[in-house]
Amino acid sequence: MKRNYGRAYAAPEALWLTFFFAAPLAIIVAYSFCKRDLYGGVLPQLSLDAYRSLANPTLIAVAWRTLWVSLAATVITILIALPCGYSIARSGNQAMRLFLIIVPFWTNFIIRVYAWIAILGNEGFVNDVLRAIGLTTDSVQFLYNQGAVILVLVYMYLPYAILPLFSTIDKFDFNLLEAARDLGATRMQALRKILIPNIRGGLVTAVLFTFIPIFGAYAVPLLVGGKDSYMLGNVIADQVTKTRNWPLASSISMGVTVLTGIAAILYAVVSKRSTHHVIEESGIGPVSATAGIPSGGQA
Amino acid sequence: MRLRVRAFYRALRATIKGIRPLPPRIADFGAAAEKNNHAKRRKGVALSDFIYGAVIVFLFMPLVVLLVYSFNASKSGSWSGFSLQWYEKLFMGSGELWHAFANSLLIALTSATAATILGTLAAVGTARYSFWFKPYVKSMSFLPMIMPEIIVGVSLLVFFAGIGLKLGLVTVWMAHTTFNLPFVYLLVSARLEAFDPSVVEAARDLGATEGQTLMRVILPITMPGIASGFLTAVTLSLEDFVITFFVSGPGAMTLPLFIYSAIRFGVSPVINALSVVMVAGTVLLVYPARNFLKAYAAH
Secondary structure, eight states: OOOOOHHHHHHHHHHHHIIIIIHHHHHHHHHHTEEEOTTSSEEEEEOOHHHHGGGOHHHHHHHHHHHHHHHHHHHHHHHHHHHHHHHHHHSSOHHHHHHHHHGGGGSOHHHHHHHHHHHHSTTSHHHHHHHHTTSOSSOOOOSSSHHHHHHHHHHHHHHHHHHHHHHHHHHSOTHHHHHHHHTTOOHHHHIIIIIHHHTHHHHHHHHHHHHHHHHTOOHHHHHHOOGGGOOHHHHHHHHHHTSOOHHHHHHHHHHHHHHHHHHHHHHHHHHHHSSOOHHHHHTTTHHHHHTTSTTTTOO | OHHHHHHHHHHHHHHHHHHOOSSTTHHHHHHHHHTOOOOOOOSSOOHHHHHHHHHHHHHHHHHHHHHHHHTBSSSSSSOOOBOOHHHHHHHHSOHHHHHHHHHHHHHHHHHHHHHHHHHHHHHHHHHHOOOTTHHHHHHHTTHHHHSOHHHHHHHHHHHHHHTTOOOSHHHHHHHHHHHHHHHHHHHHHHHHHHSOTHHHHHHHHTTOOHHHIIIIIIHHHHHHHHHHHHHHHHHHHHHOOHHHHHHOOTTOOOHHHHHHHHHTTSOOHHHHHHHHHHHHHHHHHHHHHHHHHHHHHHO
């Protein structure tokens, strides 16, 4: 009789993640229903204050901004990534073209953000060029606004969208496009009606792998955004470290987590329904879109 | 004899494939390019190729700007002649920076080791056995990957405060082990799924104990997955800014945190030089290793 060693193997990891992942999340849930202690921390009293204060107009404004900045950055990223993935898939030298996409991401996350400060900052490259050709004498403020935040977010997440899109487009049978053309479709019609529906799985993966981390962005708006481009991640951090209103930070965190959860469930449903499981098969999808590029998914 | 040599070579190749540096699947892209059957080129440059080219310029431009400015004589943005002074300052006068670098390396190696041990054992357990908390292990090993980093960081901060643990290198190590675990679990599980489980059954039937089976059969076969899990964990740990930002205390400065404090309010020439050294270091380490391993694996 074979003994079941499964529990012995899995118990250490299960304990670790219970202690350092599940328990901290449980504390966040509990704190969101507690009263705020004026000196930081919480009072052990059941209260819905934290959820009531979510209705604060500044907070709602930040939530809307976070949503539309995330949507805008995601849409721009996908619109650039689609033709890019197509170009790689149809290229005779896929390995080289993919390699070039990945190399810039061997740089440290924070340095990639910093590079944009060096380009767009008051003493940065663009201002330097503008002064040299005499277009301006003063510095133009390119940073610390929403445009800069969206630009840098697109920069950070392009490869996450390109890789899964490439891997589905690569599996697509391009004879179908020729057939569509032979049957009288224009090139654009063929792309829109034949290619796009057939790569839906890759599209969904690309959208979620950009949207989810961007929605929880913290470092990018902190470094290249101004006060008027702060996102929910920044509000959570401020509530925890500066204002020390832990119940409010917890209730906002709950909101972000629930939205992320909905997105993840949506992904599971859509990718199950879709006939295209190529992402998982190819190993380019979830595995290397997160593990392949050394950047984890920070924002 | 002949057969054994061949089996040894196959195992060696598999091992080497497994430890190829990030991104884990890139060597496969070469194979994809070879069997690529739809690389029929149209005449002229397609719009998608033009967009691909523009994306490459977009991805590399920040790195090029950092490279150029790292040789700039003046501290402010405008170009004022060639100089190596920032490199001198980086290597001679930046003790704090190198201290942070040493901390980062220490955390990366120790947290990757802990995550590799726990994650591998759990993957072996869930792949071979069924037990009552297996669904829990599986979902716990997946959730931290999709949870926004800000939530993980804030919940750990609140958790550490709650149990009265002082923030420092130890809490950073705990946090890094936690976010590394799912990646190791995923990569090792994928490897375990790919091989024939009857090999393990055979070992047990021939009288091997559970310990012998693990050490002599399962771990050697899984080694490629374990190695890539470890390397992924090291990279993710070296990269991390957001989570570390919340769980590090005084005296626990890591390199990303140091860079952040140096660039918080604008351009820093020493960080320009550091970026160049880091990119060059990664390319010099990773690229030849990759080519070597690829040649070896194809042998």
